[in-house]
Amino acid sequence: MDYQQTLDYLYERLPMFTRVGATAFRKDLHNTIELCEQLGNPQHKFKSIHVAGTNGKGSTSHMLAAVFRQAGYKTGLYTSPHLKDFRERIRINGEMIPTTFVTEFVEQMQPSIEELDPSFFELTVAMAFQYFALEQVDIAIIEVGLGGRLDSTNIITPELSVITNISYDHMNILGNTLPEIASEKAGIIKAGIPVVISETQTEIESVFIDKAASLNAPIHFADQEWVIQENELSAGHLQLGILPHKGGYMRRLSLDLSGQYQVKNIMGVLSAVKILQQQDWKLPDADVEEALSHVKKLTGLRGRWEVIDKHPLTILDVGHNEAGITEIVEQLRHMVYRHLHIVTGFVKDKEVDKVLSIFPPAATYYFCKAQIPRALDENILAEMAAAKGLRGHTYSSVQQAFMAAKQHAHEEDIVLVCGSFFIVAEVM
Structure with a gap:
């Protein structure tokens, strides 16, 4: 099969949530675990950051990927859905996965596809993990597809988890109340692994606190760690002056993502970076600021204001x-x-x-x-x-x-x- 024939096969053979909805969602991790075991568990061969949330997880993932790439790390990025080209979902240093890798991977996995009948998303996750492992990325930013607890991406053990915010979406799968939805998203919190919550929401704050406490995972609410002092849109860039809540010097940031809603996301990114710096990742403040001013160029992000x-x-x-x-x-x-x-x-x-x-x-x-x-x-x-x-x-x-x-x-x-x-x- 050539690349287009491979895509046609995937779209026609595998249930795809973005096209058909909830019937494509698999309520367990069995297929993903089985696919990855057949590949030698590639998800254990690279370091990662896991990002969940109702809104903002895509922007947050791209910003973190930009920061790592600017700092000189070979950086994988897995996101969904794609806008124009399937390969947007899987990138290294902003470059999309080669068509040859896609066709060869699907050809290799065709017997497993016919036997296991995985969803489109399950197979795509396995493809991303295999690509990142074979390419030996230094870090991969992994965006959750839907929910968290039962999402196919939730077989990684990340350096850090980030949850952006919780609102009503996919209630037919995740639950009808914010605490129910939050509980599903909190499923990415891992034992002893720090978690950043970008936005404090009173109704669900305790869901995250209790989950983190039960797993001895340090928890950080980003909007309690930063104060926005200046905020304006100028020449297509969001200009921010941001202070640590406990005092310190003001950071002046110029984001090429101009939606005002990015203010919430940027606090989560800054808290994540601070934790990662403490974990000895070399992420100089100058690289962070430069990366945030060129997120679209560094990662290929589109469709956000x-x-x-x-x-x-x-x-x-x-x-x-x-x-x-x-x-x-x-x-x-x-x-x-x-x-x-x-x-x-x-x-x-x-x-x-x-x-x-x-x-x-x-x-x-x-x-x-x-x-x-x-x-x-x-x-x-x-x-x-x-x-x-x-x-x-x-x-x-x-x-x-x-x-x-x-x-x-x-x-x-x-x-x-x-x-x-x-x-x-x-x-x-």
């Missing part, structure tokens, strides 16, 4: 749940523009009703559907939106919706694309 045009200002953001859309709308409140155009679509298993309640009613909407089986029909979405006072038109494709928004927008307007990774991917 990404400006792709200035007239009209056109922004792509993969925010897709209640907390993610809340952050987007909050940032819009601080912006000056003539009119807002929102290109949006969702998947069927999201709490779409709650999310639509957050959107600004004064905007013009372009409702569409990504080309995946899991996508919510654009006409159903428009009806749900109308019940919330949101007005617009429906389009049978993302590209049609995006082109219509661009055509109707004045050069002083904003065109925002959000609601799903897949909507953003199709605009790209």
Whole structure:
């Protein structure tokens, strides 16, 4: 099989959560453990950092990868889902996994695929771990796919765990309350391994404290360790002045990730770096600051408040749940523009009703559907939106919706694309 035939085989043969939803989620680690045992347990052959959370785990993973790469370490990065190319999921020093490795790995594992019937995600995790082990990375940043406790990535023993935040998402799998969801995410906390919680949330703080205590794992709440003194957006960079909570000199950071929601993530990253420095990782402050100003260039991160045009200002953001859309709308409140155009679509298993309640009613909407089986029909979405006072038109494709928004927008307007990774991917 060539590369495209290999991808076609994976997409058609293996259940893929991003396409079909919960039926692809395996509620145990059996397949991942079995696949990795057949490969000689590659997950034990490199050091790692494990990152979970509802929102922010992707940005946090990329920032940590940028820091390690800038400091001179050979750095693996595993994230999901991808936007344009499957190989975005598995990178070393920002470079995507070679197509030849993908095809040879799948060919090697084909008998196991036919025997075990793993999910797409389970096989991808095994592929990433094998690649990182064979390439002898110094460290790999591993982003959880869904939840934590039963996620396929949860067979590593990391140097450090990071949990960004908890909000309502994937309740059909993770639970209907924040404490239930937090308990699943807390499943990545390991005995004696430090854990950073990026954001203190009163309702679930005790879930993490109790879990960490039961495993004798040192716990750090990042937003209790740092104070943001300055915060402004300038020339596409988020300019921050940040002080240690217990006193010390102010760090001035310039992030090339311009979403205001990155402020929460950056505190988690800084706390993680501080712990890693104490573990004798050579991460000089100068390298940390340089890395954070070039995250996109160092890691290939896309789709986080990404400006792709200035007239009209056109922004792509993969925010897709209640907390993610809340952050987007909050940032819009601080912006000056003539009119807002929102290109949006969702998947069927999201709490779409709650999310639509957050959107600004004064905007013009372009409702569409990504080309995946899991996508919510654009006409159903428009009806749900109308019940919330949101007005617009429906389009049978993302590209049609995006082109219509661009055509109707004045050069002083904003065109925002959000609601799903897949909507953003199709605009790209």
